[in-house]
Amino acid sequence: MKAQRVEIFVSPSATPADTSNLQTLADAGKIRPDTLVALVGKTEGTGFHDDWGRVWADVALRSWTARLLGVPVDDVAKHVIFVLSGGCPGVITPHIAAVTREWVEIDAPAREKRLVVGRAGSDAIVPEEVGRMGMMRKVATATHEAMKDAGLTDPKDVHLVMVKVPGLTVASIRDAESRGQTVVSHDLTFGPEGAGSYANDAAALGVAMALGEVPESSLSDDVVRRDWDLYSEVAMTSSGGEKRHGEVVVFGNSTASASPLVIGHAVTKDFIDAQGVRNALRSAGVRFKDGLPDEADLGRLVHVFAKSVIPGSDQVRGQRITLLDDADAYQIGKALGGMLVASVTGRTTNYVSGGERNSHQGPPGGNIVAAVVRLG
Amino acid sequence: MKAQRVEIFVSPSATPADTSNLQTLADAGKIRPDTLVALVGKTEGTGFHDDWGRVWADVALRSWTARLLGVPVDDVAKHVIFVLSGGCPGVITPHIAAVTREWVEIDAPAREKRLVVGRAGSDAIVPEEVGRMGMMRKVATATHEAMKDAGLTDPKDVHLVMVKVPGLTVASIRDAESRGQTVVSHDLTFGPEGAGSYANDAAALGVAMALGEVPESSLSDDVVRRDWDLYSEVAMTSSGGEKRHGEVVVFGNSTASASPLVIGHAVTKDFIDAQGVRNALRSAGVRFKDGLPDEADLGRLVHVFAKSVIPGSDQVRGQRITLLDDADAYQIGKALGGMLVASVTGRTTNYVSGGERNSHQGPPGGNIVAAVVRLG
C-alpha cells in the first residue's frame, strides 16, 4: 500500500536571509524538489506588519526554493507552502522547519499511527466574506480536502491545522463597497476590532467547523470575536492582504504512514500553564520521569508549534496582570509564550506565534501546543 | 530566650497608590507601627528610571507609613525600608509585601530553623566609591551588621540579602571631580557601562565578600562587570541617585526564631531553567509530587523573590537568541523571569526584578530565586 513518509528538519537561521542550513540539507538529499511541501518558521525582526526581517526572509526563502525546484519564483507558491511568523522576542531562536513528504510502498498499515501531512487551497475568498461565514465555509471545505490529501478521515487524528487566508486592504475594501457590499471592519490592524483578527478568527472557526469542534449551527457572522466559547484546539491561522484564497496544511497521525515521526497536541488552560505544554509533549509520546519530560528522551522531540494569544481578561488565576494595558503587549505576549514552551522543552528552537488579544484559536485564556516526536 | 517572629503579608495593588490592602492588615493588627520593618514590592509602570508609577507608589506608601507610624514622612526611612521595583510586564501582579518582625520570648531554640530578618545602614558612600572597592567594603560591613541584627552568624543560613546603594548623578560626579577624584562611569544609565550597573554590581560583590562567597583577595575595582565568575547567590541589589548610604536587609533562618515561616533559595543555571525555580521552592520546604511542587502544598508558599538578569551571551543551550539586540530587552527580560517563576508557582504575585544585562547577582546566565514558605 502507498504511504507517506514525512520528515521535519529544523534549521536555525543566522540572519533572516540565511538559507545555508537548508542548502546543506538539500546537498545531503534530505530536502528534494519533489518532497518539499512546506517551510514553517520564525523570523527575527519586529513582528509587526512591516517587519522587514520577515519580508526579507520571505524573499530569500522563495528565491532559494525557486532555485531548488527549478521554477520561477512566482510559481513557488504552487509547490511549497510558506508560513513565516515574524518576531523572535525573548527566547525564540530564529529558525525554519522544512517539512518534506515522499510516497513509499509499505506492506501493511503501521502498527501505531504516524505523522502524515496534507495540503489544499480554498476557493477564492472575496473581501465581503473575510471574517465571516463565507470565509469559515471555504476554509472548512479546504480543511476537508487537506485531510483527504493527508489520508485522514477521523478528526481525532488531526493535531495541527495551519491556515493562511486573505485579510482586508484599502483596495479590497474599496472593491467590496463599490459593489454595494459591506466589510467586517475598516480597521486593518490585528487589534481587537481589526480585520486581521477577524480573518484569523473566522479561519479558526472554519477549521473548528470542519473538524466538528463547533457545530455549524452555532456559527454565524455574529459569533466571530464575540462568543469565545467557540474555538478550535488545533487551528493556527494567519492572514495577509496580498492573498486571494486560503491555504491549509493539516498535520495528523495515520496508519498509512511510514514516517519516523508522530504528532500530538494539547491546550494550556491559561497563560502560565506549563502543564499544558507538558501534556502536548506527552500526547506526542515523549517519556516522562517524575512528572517532567525525561531529559534523556527529549532528544526525540523534533519540534513544537505553539500559539501565544494574550488572554482577553486582566486576571490570571484570580490575580490582576497589566498585560492588556501594555503598549508592548504584542511582543511581550509572544515572548512569554516562548518562555513557557522553552522552560518545558529545554530548548529555544520552538515555533511560537501570537501576541494578539483573544482568539478562537484555543480556549479562552489558553493556547494550542502541538509537538512532533521521533519514534524511539 | 528572645526570638524573632517574622511575617510577610503579600497585598495586590489595584493602582500604584493603592494602600487599601495594607490598611486592612493594619486595621486587623497584623501590621503594627512597632513591627513593620520593610515594604518590598512590584509597582506597575514603565520600569524605567522616570517610571511615575513607581514614584507615585513610593510617595503614597511613605505617606501611608508615616500615618501608621505617626512620624513625619521624612522620618519614615529611619523606621521602614522600602524596596520598590518598577515594572510589571507580562504576568507579574503589582503587589506590596509587608515584612513585620516582633520580639517574643521562647522557652528553647526552635527545632528547625525559621525565618529571621535583620537590617543595617552602611557608612556614607562617596561618589568616587560607587561601583568600586569602597562600596564593596561598606556594603560588606553593613551586611555583617544586618546579619548580627538578624541573629545570624553562619553565612549558610543567609538566603536573601536585599541592598540599596547610592548611584551616581550629574551633581555627585561634579562633586567628586571637583575634589580631584574620578568616577567609575559618566554613563548614568543601567546599560552595560552605566554607573547604575556598576553600583548594583559592586553592592552584590560586597555581599559576596561578607558571606565569603568571593574571597576579598579576588576583589578589586577592575573585576566589577568584568569577571563574571565572581558573584553572590543571595544578593539582590538596586541603586538610586538620591541615596547617600547603603541599606541592607538580610533574610535567613535561625533557631532563635518563633516565625511560622522558613526561607530557602537556589539559582537557575540559565535563562530558561525552571528546575532552578523548583529547587528554590524545594529548598524552602515545599513538598514535591512527581517532580513538581505538590499543588495541594503550594498554599504554604508565601512569596518568591527572583531576579531576571538578561544573559550577557546570545546563546541559550547552544542556540542563538536575539534578546541582547532587542530595543525592549529591559522589559522583555523582566517579563520572561516573571513567566518562568509563575509557571512554577502557579501564581502571578511574585517579586521579579531585573532586565539589566549581566550581573554579579547570580552566576553567569543564571538568576537568584528565594522562596518563603509557611510551616505546615
Add this chain to the structure above:
Amino acid sequence: MKAQRVEIFVSPSATPADTSNLQTLADAGKIRPDTLVALVGKTEGTGFHDDWGRVWADVALRSWTARLLGVPVDDVAKHVIFVLSGGCPGVITPHIAAVTREWVEIDAPAREKRLVVGRAGSDAIVPEEVGRMGMMRKVATATHEAMKDAGLTDPKDVHLVMVKVPGLTVASIRDAESRGQTVVSHDLTFGPEGAGSYANDAAALGVAMALGEVPESSLSDDVVRRDWDLYSEVAMTSSGGEKRHGEVVVFGNSTASASPLVIGHAVTKDFIDAQGVRNALRSAGVRFKDGLPDEADLGRLVHVFAKSVIPGSDQVRGQRITLLDDADAYQIGKALGGMLVASVTGRTTNYVSGGERNSHQGPPGGNIVAAVVRLG
C-alpha cells in the same frame, strides 16, 4: 457694564505632582478660589491610557485645588475644569496653564475684542449615544450654553472649544446591551475603530454643528470617522470612561471683556505646514517681520494650544511616509506636532495633544492651532 477679565498663567512642572508654581501664583493672589476656571496642561509620562504620570498629576492637582477652594476633592469638578493631556515626547515641556476669570465693571465695550471664556456641562450622555448623533446633539447644546456663559453670540468669535465627553467601558457597554441597545464599537482603544476615537470625533462634530461649521443635515451616525470632509476648525476633544456627561470650555473674543489677552486660531494644511502655525500667531495679533514672528514681539505670546493628529494618508505633499506603520506612531505623531509648534514659537511650553490617526478635529491631514497673545 459687566465684563470678564480672563488671564492665563503657564507654569512649568518639575514632576507630574509639582504644584509649586501654581502655589506661588496663588500666594501672589493671581489665582484665587473665585477666579480659577480651568487647569489645562501637558503631563509627562507615556501618554497611554494607563499613564501614571497623568493620573498622579490629576490626583495632585485636584488635591491642590480642593485646598485652594476649601472644598472636598470630589466637589472640585463642579468648580474647575481639568484638561490634562498625557505625554510630553520630544520638545513639549510639562506644564499647567491656569485659566482665571473675574467679573469687572467697565464703562464701555472694549474697542477691540478681547479674550472671554465660558463653560457648560451637557446633559448625561448614555453609552448608546457615545460616538453618535446623541452625543453630537448634547455637545452642540452645551457648546451653545458655554458660548452664552462666555457672552459670545457670533460663532466667528469662537477660536477654541475644549470638550471632554464620556467614552465607553466594559461596564457601560454591558449596561447598554442589557437594555437592548447597541454601541458604536467594542474596541475600547483610541485606534481607528476604537470607541475613544468615535467619542472624540462625535464631540468634535457636535462643536461643528453648534458653530455652523457643518450643517446638521449633513450629520448622522454614519459620517463619524467616515466622511473626513466634515470637521471643526476649533474643537479639541477628549474622552474618558469615568465621565457621565460632557464638559465644554469655549474661548473667544468679545468687546464685553476687560482681558489683557486676545485669542486667534488657524489650521495647518498638512502635517509639515509651519505656515499654519504662523497664521495662528498672526491671527492672535503677533507682529511679523520678514515673514516670521518678530522675536521682539514673541514675548507677548502667552500660550499656544495645538492638535497633532496623524494624517490618515501615507502621503505628505506627494511623498510616502511610514508613520502610519510605526509601532510608536502615537508618541512620534505627538512629538512632531510639538516640534512644528516650537520651531515657530521659539519655546517648548506649548500645549500639543494628539497622536491619534485621523479626526474631525481639523481638516483632513491638517491640525488646529490656537494662540493667545497679551495686548501690547
Add this chain to the structure above:
Amino acid sequence: MKAQRVEIFVSPSATPADTSNLQTLADAGKIRPDTLVALVGKTEGTGFHDDWGRVWADVALRSWTARLLGVPVDDVAKHVIFVLSGGCPGVITPHIAAVTREWVEIDAPAREKRLVVGRAGSDAIVPEEVGRMGMMRKVATATHEAMKDAGLTDPKDVHLVMVKVPGLTVASIRDAESRGQTVVSHDLTFGPEGAGSYANDAAALGVAMALGEVPESSLSDDVVRRDWDLYSEVAMTSSGGEKRHGEVVVFGNSTASASPLVIGHAVTKDFIDAQGVRNALRSAGVRFKDGLPDEADLGRLVHVFAKSVIPGSDQVRGQRITLLDDADAYQIGKALGGMLVASVTGRTTNYVSGGERNSHQGPPGGNIVAAVVRLG
C-alpha cells in the same frame, strides 16, 4: 581644463529593496557605471543596529550596483561608497540619493564655485585606535586626500564630509586585548559611553582636525565625548563593526566644476532652531522672500543632508524637556530633526540621520545642515 560635473538624483524607495527608480535613471543614462560614486540614503525600519530594513536595502543596492558595474558584489565597495542610514520615523521619506561625477573639459574656471565631490579611504584602523587619536589622525589624513580628489584646497569650500569608520566588536576587542592593548569602551552600543559613539565622535574630530576647525594641539584621547566645545560643522559620521578602514566623501564648491549644482551649509543653534535650517538653504543659494524660502524657488533645492543629534542637556531655551529620559529618544530625536527640516523645505525626502545623544558633529545642542541647490 579638466572639471567635474556632479549630479545628485533623489529616488524615493517603495520598499527597502526597491531599486526601480535607480534602474530608470540608469536606463536613461543618468547613472552610468563610470559615473556613480556614492549612494546615500534613508531606509525604512527600526533604525537600530539590527535593522533588517537597512540590511536588506544594503544587500539589494550592492547587488543592483554590481549588476550595473558588471563587477562581483564584493568589489562594489571599491567603486561606490554606500551611506545608508536606517530609520525613517515621522516625516522622513525613504529614499536613495545617487551621486554621480564625470570629468569634462571646460574652457575656463566657472565664475561662481560649483559642486565637486572627492573620496578617499583611510589606512586600516586597529581596534585600540577606535574612538581615539589614532582614528582622528587617519580620518584627518583621508579627509585631506578626499579634498585633493575633489580638487579642493581651502577648508572654507568644504560643506559636507561624510565618514564611515570601523567600530568595535566582541572579536576586535578580544584581538586588541590579546595584544596587550586597551579599547575605549566595552559597551558596543551608541549609548553615551558606547564604542559606536566614540568611533563616530573621533571621526568627527578627525574631520575637524583636517579642516582646522579644531587645532590638533587641543585634541587628545581624553577630549572625546568630554569637551563638547570641540566640534566640526560639516562632519556627518557613522561606524560599523564590519569595517577595517575609514571611508571619506567630501562635498564642496570649486571653480574647477561644470556641475549644475552648488552646496552650502549651516548649523542650528539648538534643537528647535528652524532658522538654522533656513540658513543652510540660503547658504546654498535658495532665494528668500519675506524671510522664508521663496516657494517658487524651492524647486531648485535638490537635497538636504542633516543631523539630528539629541542635546545632552534637558533644557531647550531655558525650559525642561524630557527627551533624555525617553525610552524612545533615539527614534523620536531622529523624527524631530526630520520635522524641523521638512517644515522648512516643504518636502519629506530629506536625509536626516541621528538620534544619538551629544556629539562632536555640530555645536553643543545644535546640528549640521547641508543643502544642495541647482543653478537657476
